[in-house]
Amino acid sequence: MRVIVKGTFAEACVAVAEIIGDLVRRKPTAKLGLATGSTPEGVYDHLAEMCAAGLDFSGVTTVNLDEYRGITGDNPVSYRYFMDKMLFSRINIDPNNTYVASGVKDLEEELARFKRKIYDGQIDLQLLGIGVNGHVGFNEPAEKLYCTAHVEKLTPSTIAANARFFAHESEVPTEALTMGIGDIMSAAAIVLLAGGANKATAIRELITNDFITTAIPATFIKAHSNATVVIDRELAELAGYR
Ligand code: GLP
Numbered sequence: 001m002r003v004i005v006k007g008t009f010a011e012a013c014v015a016v017a018e019i020i021g022d023l024v025r026r027k028p029t030a031k032l033g034l035a036t037g038s039t040p041e042g043v044y045d046h047l048a049e050m051c052a053a054g055l056d057f058s059g060v061t062t063v064n065l066d067e068y069r070g071i072t073g074d075n076p077v078s079y080r081y082f083m084d085k086m087l088f089s090r091i092n093i094d095p096n097n098t099y100v101a102s103g104v105k106d107l108e109e110e111l112a113r114f115k116r117k118i119y120d121g122q123i124d125l126q127l128l129g130i131g132v133n134g135h136v137g138f139n140e141p142a143e144k145l146y147c148t149a150h151v152e153k154l155t156p157s158t159i160a161a162n163a164r165f166f167a168h169e170s171e172v173p174t175e176a177l178t179m180g181i182g183d184i185m186s187a188a189a190i191v192l193l194a195g196g197a198n199k200a201t202a203i204r205e206l207i208t209n210d211f212i213t214t215a216i217p218a219t220f221i222k223a224h225s226n227a228t229v230v231i232d233r234e235l236a237e238l239a240g241y242r
Helices: 011-024 041-052 079-086 107-119 154-164 181-187 197-207 216-221 233-238
Strands: 001-007 031-036 061-064 067-068 125-128 151-152 174-176 191-193 227-230
Touching: 001 011, 001 233, 011 041, 011 125, 011 191, 011 227, 067 079, 107 151, 107 174, 181 216, 191 197, 191 216, 191 233, 197 216, 197 227, 197 233, 216 227, 227 233
Parallel strands: 001 227, 031 061, 031 125, 125 191, 191 227
Antiparallel strands: 067 174, 151 174
């Protein structure tokens, strides 16, 4: 696993956008696995700028990591809404080539569709953030982790962390559809971006030792042959990385 440390978080976002941009330039039909949360916002800003400057997304397809259960895609707190607003409406991608799981359709059918979208052609690059407790997608710390797309019950810590996007913590859905760890590991490349002091414990477990543990689901990416972690200097120092 490669670790890239940038001077600032803004620079880390640009570095990740450049990695994605290089891929799309090299492979105009690239399949991207995308992430939500506040972490990738700067990446999407930069990709929108790159598109305005001529980077062509017309042949790109995307599949997102996860979606809250019980929330429709036109709800501003849904991940579909976030992706449309933060990226898809700002680049020349065909909306039909973007997939964010539906949180409201028949569950079994939607999980089957989700799996088809993940495996119908390998994901070239999977972008990840990381939860305060080390979750990726919505794969929460547990004794056992799921390999494929499934419904995850969110932990109180994740509900509390994500409450800032909702009017009240009681409105945060308690379940989500998410790619499993095996789905994430099936991508040809993984890029995990993190910033902020609250991620220091999880990032320490990810980049300063050689262990994999279901207690910090992100640690599984250590076993991937082409994984890159991009962080800023402040987080690297807080995580004890030298
Ligand atoms: C959510 C998402 C994750 C994301 C995490 C961190 O739980 N399911 O994919 O990485 O939040 O979010 P943030 O980037 O806002 O800290």
